[in-house]
Amino acid sequence: MIYGKNIFNEENKFEQVSYAKNSPGEVIEDLKRNVFVVYKDVVCYKEVLNPSPFSVNILFDEFERIVRPFDTYAMLIDVSNAKRPDAKLRIAIGARMSRLPQGIFHCAYVTGKKPIINTAIRFLMFRSPLKNFSISSTIEVAIKKIENARR
Numbered sequence: 001m002i003y004g005k006n007i008f009n010e011e012n013k014f015e016q017v018s019y020a021k022n023s024p025g026e027v028i029e030d031l032k033r034n035v036f037v038v039y040k041d042v043v044c045y046k047e048v049l050n051p052s053p054f055s056v057n058i059l060f061d062e063f064e065r066i067v068r069p070f071d072t073y074a075m076l077i078d079v080s081n082a083k084r085p086d087a088k089l090r091i092a093i094g095a096r097m098s099r100l101p102q103g104i105f106h107c108a109y110v111t112g113k114k115p116i117i118n119t120a121i122r123f124l125m126f127r128s129p130l131k132n133f134s135i136s137s138t139i140e141v142a143i144k145k146i147e148n149a150r151r
Contacts, residue, residue: 028058035062041073042146047082053092060096072103074146078139080112084120097128106149107133108142 034046043066048055067073085093107130111117118135125133132149136142 031055031058032062035059035066037066038076038143041070042076042143043067043073044076044078046078049081051082051085051089053088056089056092056096064101067101067103070103072105074106074108074149075100075104076108076110076139076142076146078110079117079121080110080114082117084116090120090124094124094127097124097130100130104130105132106146108146109133109135110139110142111135111137113137 031048034048036044038044043063045059045063047059063075107125109121111121121133121135125131134142134145134149136145
């Protein structure tokens with residue numbers, strides 16, 4: 001069983017499995033690979049296909065570890081494959097967004113063309129202390145917005 005990714009069950013039906021506290025260590029390490037430096041001081045957080053509060057905490061822990069040496073940084077959050085978060089997931093994301101390390105100068109979301117996700121992000125960011133954010137349909141546009149925010 002592969003956690004957090006699309007798999008086929010015994011009947012060859014497509015299903016999704018969430019990451020959980022009982023996920024094997026190698027699965028957690030695989031999960032952490034969804035957070036990486038894109039370039040310079042821009043760190044990407046790529047949301048997993050079927051996120052859970054547990055996976056959100058693992059990804060944010062890894063994000064914080066990566067940005068620790070930076071004086072300033074931008075966060076590129078790719079939720080283009082994500083579904084609308086439920087209440088528990090919104091609470092977990094909001095809690096972690098509200099305690100991002102000092103130095104963030106911009107948060108750029110990549111959503112594809114998903115109005116429901118865009119609305120959920122606006123609601124989340126309205127409650128966040130971080131006010132310099134953008135929502136884009138592609139990574140390329142999001143990076144341009146990060147560069148504009150840098151100036």
